[in-house]
Amino acid sequence: MNKQEVILCEGLANSLERAVGQCPHDKLFILTDECTHRLCLPLLKDVEAVRGAAEIVIAPGDAHKNLATLASVWQVLSDGGATRHSLLLNLGGGMVTDLGGFAASTFKRGIAYINLPTTLLAMVDAAVGGKTGINFNGLKNEIGAFSPAASVLIETEFLRSLDAHNFFSGYAEMLKHGLISTPEHWAELLTFDTECIDYGRLKQMVGRSVQVKENIVREDPLERGIRKALNLGHTVGHAFESLALAEERPVLHGYAVAWGLVCELYLSFRKTGFPKERMQQTVHFIRQNYGVFPFDCKSYDRLYELMQHDKKNTAGVINFTLLKDIGEIAINQTADRDGIFEAFDFYREVMGI
Numbered sequence: 001m002n003k004q005e006v007i008l009c010e011g012l013a014n015s016l017e018r019a020v021g022q023c024p025h026d027k028l029f030i031l032t033d034e035c036t037h038r039l040c041l042p043l044l045k046d047v048e049a050v051r052g053a054a055e056i057v058i059a060p061g062d063a064h065k066n067l068a069t070l071a072s073v074w075q076v077l078s079d080g081g082a083t084r085h086s087l088l089l090n091l092g093g094g095m096v097t098d099l100g101g102f103a104a105s106t107f108k109r110g111i112a113y114i115n116l117p118t119t120l121l122a123m124v125d126a127a128v129g130g131k132t133g134i135n136f137n138g139l140k141n142e143i144g145a146f147s148p149a150a151s152v153l154i155e156t157e158f159l160r161s162l163d164a165h166n167f168f169s170g171y172a173e174m175l176k177h178g179l180i181s182t183p184e185h186w187a188e189l190l191t192f193d194t195e196c197i198d199y200g201r202l203k204q205m206v207g208r209s210v211q212v213k214e215n216i217v218r219e220d221p222l223e224r225g226i227r228k229a230l231n232l233g234h235t236v237g238h239a240f241e242s243l244a245l246a247e248e249r250p251v252l253h254g255y256a257v258a259w260g261l262v263c264e265l266y267l268s269f270r271k272t273g274f275p276k277e278r279m280q281q282t283v284h285f286i287r288q289n290y291g292v293f294p295f296d297c298k299s300y301d302r303l304y305e306l307m308q309h310d311k312k313n314t315a316g317v318i319n320f321t322l323l324k325d326i327g328e329i330a331i332n333q334t335a336d337r338d339g340i341f342e343a344f345d346f347y348r349e350v351m352g353i
C-alpha cells in the first residue's frame with residue numbers, strides 16, 4: 001500500500017494549497033454531506049486551490065453510506081467530466097471519508113483523493129489508514145478496498161461545531177491509542193479538560209493520536225498481526241453496539257468502544273497482568289464522561305453470541321487484543337465464556353448498575 005501523508009495543519013489554507021498542489025489534476029471535486037457542506041465548507045472559502053471546485057453533496061449519517069449514495073457520487077463525477085487525473089477532496093466525518101475514498105478508488109480504476117476530516121473520530125481513525133468502503137446487504141463495511149488518501153489534513157478548528165456526543169465518540173478511540181502507546185499519552189488524555197476544551201492542546205494530542213495509528217498501520221497495513229492492537233475495546237464494544245441497536249437504543253460507536261474498554265481492561269488485568277490502578281483510573285474516566293450502558297445478566301448470553309459471530313473471529317473462538325501494561329500489547333488472546341461473564345459482572349459492579 002502506498003504511503004499516505006498525514007499533515008497537522010498550521011493554517012488550513014496553506015496546508016490545503018500545498019496538499020492540492022502536490023496532486024496535479026485537471027478537475028477538483030469536493031464531497032461533503034449536507035451538514036459539513038453547511039458548517040465546514042465555509043472555512044475553505046479563502047483557499048485559492050479549491051476555488052471553482054465542483055461540489056458533491058450527500059445525505060448525512062451512516063445509513064446513507066450505501067450503494068445508492070456511492071452511485072450518486074460516481075454519477076456526478078461522470079457527468080461532471082471527471083477523468084483519471086481528477087482529484088476528490090473528502091470534507092466530512094468518517095461516513096464521507098469512507099464513502100468518498102471508495103468512490104475515488106473505484107472511479108476509472110482509481111483517482112487520487114485527499115481527506116479533510118471534520119469529526120474527531122475521522123481525524124484519529126476513519127480518515128487515516130487506507131480502509132474505505134460502504135455498508136451493504138445490512139452489513140457494516142461489507143464492500144470496500146484498502147486505498148490510502150494522497151494526504152490527510154488534520155484541522156481541529158472544524159471541531160468547534162461538533163456536538164459533545166460525537167466529540168466523545170472520537171475521544172474513545174484516542175483513549176484506545178493512549179492505552180496502546182505510552183503512559184505519557186494515556187495520562188494526558190485522562191487529565192484533559194473535556195468540559196472546557198483547549199483546541200490548541202487538543203490539536204497536539206490529536207497529532208500524537210494519529211501517529212499511534214499511523215505507526216501501527218505502516219507496520220502492518222493489511223491487518224495480519226500488530227494492526228489488531230487497534231481492536232482493543234472493540235470485541236466487547238461491537239457486541240454492545242449490536243445489542244443496543246437490536247434493542248432500539250442505539251449508541252455511537254465510540255461510546256460502545258469506551259464501555260468495551262472497561263471489560264477488556266478487566267480481562268487484561270486478569271489474564272495478562274495489566275496494573276490494577278491504571279485500570280481503575282481509566283474506568284473512572286469512562287464512567288465520568290460516557291455514563292453507563294445498562295444491561296442485566298439476562299443479556300450475557302446474547303452478548304456472548306454476538307461476540308462469537310463477530311467477523312474478526314474464526315470458528316466461534318473469541319479473539320481479543322489485551323494489554324500487559326500501557327503500550328505492551330498482547331494480540332490473539334482468547335477468553336472463555338466464564339471469563340467473559342466475569343468481565344460483564346465487573347463492568348456492572350464498577351459502573352454502578
Ligand SMILES: NC(=O)c1ccc[n+]([C@@H]2O[C@H](COP(=O)([O-])OP(=O)(O)OC[C@H]3O[C@@H](n4cnc5c(N)ncnc54)[C@H](O)[C@@H]3O)[C@@H](O)[C@H]2O)c1
Pocket residue numbers: 033034035036039040060061062065092093094095096098118119120121122125126127128129130131132141158159160161162163166169
Ligand atoms: N475506515 C476506517 O478505518 C474507519 C474507522 C472507524 C470508523 N469508520 C467509519 O466512520 C463512520 C463514522 O464516522 P463519524 O463518527 O465521523 O460519523 P459521521 O461522518 O456520520 O459524522 C457524524 C455526524 O457529524 C456531522 N459532522 C461532521 N463534521 C461535523 C462538524 N465539524 N461539525 C458538526 N457536525 C459535523 C456529520 O454530518 C454527521 O451527521 C462510520 O461509517 C464508520 O464505519 C471507518
Ligand SMILES: [Zn+2]
Pocket residue numbers: 125173234253257
Ligand atoms: Zn472503532
